[in-house]
Amino acid sequence: MSETAEKNQDSDVGGIAADRLRSIIERIERLEEERKALGDDIKDIYAEAKSAGFDVKVIRQVIRIRKQEPADVEEMETLLDLYRRALGM
Incomplete structure:
Protein backbone atom coordinates (compact mmCIF):
# COMPACT_ATOMS: atom_id res chain seq x y z
CA MET A 1 0.00 0.00 0.00
CA SER A 2 1.37 3.45 -0.83
CA GLU A 3 2.03 6.05 1.85
CA THR A 4 -0.82 8.26 0.56
CA ALA A 5 -3.26 5.35 0.65
CA GLU A 6 -2.24 4.58 4.24
CA LYS A 7 -2.79 8.23 5.27
CA ASN A 8 -6.22 8.27 3.66
CA GLN A 9 -7.09 4.98 5.34
CA ASP A 10 -5.97 6.30 8.77
CA SER A 11 -7.88 9.55 8.49
CA ASP A 12 -11.09 8.23 6.87
CA VAL A 13 -12.79 5.41 8.74
CA GLY A 14 -16.23 4.33 7.61
CA GLY A 15 -16.78 7.63 5.85
CA ILE A 16 -15.73 9.60 8.96
CA ALA A 17 -12.69 11.87 8.83
CA ALA A 18 -11.05 10.53 11.99
CA ASP A 19 -8.42 13.28 12.23
CA ARG A 20 -11.07 15.99 11.98
CA LEU A 21 -13.28 14.22 14.54
CA ARG A 22 -10.34 13.80 16.93
CA SER A 23 -9.49 17.50 16.56
CA ILE A 24 -13.07 18.55 17.32
CA ILE A 25 -13.31 16.28 20.35
CA GLU A 26 -9.96 17.49 21.73
CA ARG A 27 -11.01 21.13 21.31
CA ILE A 28 -14.27 20.46 23.16
CA GLU A 29 -12.37 18.70 25.94
CA ARG A 30 -9.99 21.66 26.32
CA LEU A 31 -12.90 24.09 26.46
CA GLU A 32 -14.69 21.91 29.04
CA GLU A 33 -11.54 22.05 31.20
CA GLU A 34 -11.41 25.84 30.80
CA ARG A 35 -15.10 26.12 31.69
CA LYS A 36 -14.55 24.09 34.86
CA ALA A 37 -11.58 26.28 35.79
CA LEU A 38 -13.67 29.41 35.20
CA GLY A 39 -16.49 27.96 37.30
CA ASP A 40 -14.04 27.33 40.12
CA ASP A 41 -12.74 30.91 39.80
CA ILE A 42 -16.29 32.27 39.98
CA LYS A 43 -17.00 30.20 43.11
CA ASP A 44 -13.85 31.62 44.68
CA ILE A 45 -14.98 35.17 43.92
CA TYR A 46 -18.41 34.52 45.47
CA ALA A 47 -16.66 33.11 48.56
CA GLU A 48 -14.48 36.23 48.68
CA ALA A 49 -17.59 38.44 48.43
CA LYS A 50 -19.28 36.48 51.22
CA SER A 51 -16.24 36.75 53.48
CA ALA A 52 -16.20 40.51 52.81
CA GLY A 53 -19.78 40.69 54.15
CA PHE A 54 -21.70 40.90 50.86
Missing part, protein backbone atom coordinates in the same frame (compact mmCIF):
# COMPACT_ATOMS: atom_id res chain seq x y z
CA ASP A 55 -24.93 38.98 50.33
CA VAL A 56 -24.18 36.46 47.56
CA LYS A 57 -27.87 35.99 46.67
CA VAL A 58 -28.18 39.68 45.99
CA ILE A 59 -24.97 39.73 43.97
CA ARG A 60 -26.31 36.89 41.82
CA GLN A 61 -29.56 38.80 41.31
CA VAL A 62 -27.69 41.98 40.35
CA ILE A 63 -25.65 40.04 37.80
CA ARG A 64 -28.81 38.49 36.36
CA ILE A 65 -30.45 41.93 36.09
CA ARG A 66 -27.36 43.46 34.43
CA LYS A 67 -27.60 40.84 31.68
CA GLN A 68 -31.14 41.97 30.79
CA GLU A 69 -32.20 44.77 28.50
CA PRO A 70 -32.91 48.05 30.36
CA ALA A 71 -36.51 48.15 29.10
CA ASP A 72 -37.13 44.63 30.42
CA VAL A 73 -35.66 45.57 33.80
CA GLU A 74 -37.83 48.67 33.98
CA GLU A 75 -40.95 46.67 33.13
CA MET A 76 -40.12 44.04 35.75
CA GLU A 77 -39.51 46.70 38.42
CA THR A 78 -42.76 48.45 37.55
CA LEU A 79 -44.73 45.22 37.86
CA LEU A 80 -42.94 44.30 41.08
CA ASP A 81 -43.80 47.69 42.55
CA LEU A 82 -47.44 47.34 41.41
CA TYR A 83 -47.73 43.84 42.94
CA ARG A 84 -46.18 45.01 46.21
CA ARG A 85 -48.62 47.92 46.48
CA ALA A 86 -51.53 45.59 45.68
CA LEU A 87 -50.42 43.36 48.55
CA GLY A 88 -49.88 46.30 50.92
CA MET A 89 -46.16 45.79 51.14
Whole structure:
Protein backbone atom coordinates (compact mmCIF):
# COMPACT_ATOMS: atom_id res chain seq x y z
CA MET A 1 0.00 0.00 0.00
CA SER A 2 1.37 3.45 -0.83
CA GLU A 3 2.03 6.05 1.85
CA THR A 4 -0.82 8.26 0.56
CA ALA A 5 -3.26 5.35 0.65
CA GLU A 6 -2.24 4.58 4.24
CA LYS A 7 -2.79 8.23 5.27
CA ASN A 8 -6.22 8.27 3.66
CA GLN A 9 -7.09 4.98 5.34
CA ASP A 10 -5.97 6.30 8.77
CA SER A 11 -7.88 9.55 8.49
CA ASP A 12 -11.09 8.23 6.87
CA VAL A 13 -12.79 5.41 8.74
CA GLY A 14 -16.23 4.33 7.61
CA GLY A 15 -16.78 7.63 5.85
CA ILE A 16 -15.73 9.60 8.96
CA ALA A 17 -12.69 11.87 8.83
CA ALA A 18 -11.05 10.53 11.99
CA ASP A 19 -8.42 13.28 12.23
CA ARG A 20 -11.07 15.99 11.98
CA LEU A 21 -13.28 14.22 14.54
CA ARG A 22 -10.34 13.80 16.93
CA SER A 23 -9.49 17.50 16.56
CA ILE A 24 -13.07 18.55 17.32
CA ILE A 25 -13.31 16.28 20.35
CA GLU A 26 -9.96 17.49 21.73
CA ARG A 27 -11.01 21.13 21.31
CA ILE A 28 -14.27 20.46 23.16
CA GLU A 29 -12.37 18.70 25.94
CA ARG A 30 -9.99 21.66 26.32
CA LEU A 31 -12.90 24.09 26.46
CA GLU A 32 -14.69 21.91 29.04
CA GLU A 33 -11.54 22.05 31.20
CA GLU A 34 -11.41 25.84 30.80
CA ARG A 35 -15.10 26.12 31.69
CA LYS A 36 -14.55 24.09 34.86
CA ALA A 37 -11.58 26.28 35.79
CA LEU A 38 -13.67 29.41 35.20
CA GLY A 39 -16.49 27.96 37.30
CA ASP A 40 -14.04 27.33 40.12
CA ASP A 41 -12.74 30.91 39.80
CA ILE A 42 -16.29 32.27 39.98
CA LYS A 43 -17.00 30.20 43.11
CA ASP A 44 -13.85 31.62 44.68
CA ILE A 45 -14.98 35.17 43.92
CA TYR A 46 -18.41 34.52 45.47
CA ALA A 47 -16.66 33.11 48.56
CA GLU A 48 -14.48 36.23 48.68
CA ALA A 49 -17.59 38.44 48.43
CA LYS A 50 -19.28 36.48 51.22
CA SER A 51 -16.24 36.75 53.48
CA ALA A 52 -16.20 40.51 52.81
CA GLY A 53 -19.78 40.69 54.15
CA PHE A 54 -21.70 40.90 50.86
CA ASP A 55 -24.93 38.98 50.33
CA VAL A 56 -24.18 36.46 47.56
CA LYS A 57 -27.87 35.99 46.67
CA VAL A 58 -28.18 39.68 45.99
CA ILE A 59 -24.97 39.73 43.97
CA ARG A 60 -26.31 36.89 41.82
CA GLN A 61 -29.56 38.80 41.31
CA VAL A 62 -27.69 41.98 40.35
CA ILE A 63 -25.65 40.04 37.80
CA ARG A 64 -28.81 38.49 36.36
CA ILE A 65 -30.45 41.93 36.09
CA ARG A 66 -27.36 43.46 34.43
CA LYS A 67 -27.60 40.84 31.68
CA GLN A 68 -31.14 41.97 30.79
CA GLU A 69 -32.20 44.77 28.50
CA PRO A 70 -32.91 48.05 30.36
CA ALA A 71 -36.51 48.15 29.10
CA ASP A 72 -37.13 44.63 30.42
CA VAL A 73 -35.66 45.57 33.80
CA GLU A 74 -37.83 48.67 33.98
CA GLU A 75 -40.95 46.67 33.13
CA MET A 76 -40.12 44.04 35.75
CA GLU A 77 -39.51 46.70 38.42
CA THR A 78 -42.76 48.45 37.55
CA LEU A 79 -44.73 45.22 37.86
CA LEU A 80 -42.94 44.30 41.08
CA ASP A 81 -43.80 47.69 42.55
CA LEU A 82 -47.44 47.34 41.41
CA TYR A 83 -47.73 43.84 42.94
CA ARG A 84 -46.18 45.01 46.21
CA ARG A 85 -48.62 47.92 46.48
CA ALA A 86 -51.53 45.59 45.68
CA LEU A 87 -50.42 43.36 48.55
CA GLY A 88 -49.88 46.30 50.92
CA MET A 89 -46.16 45.79 51.14
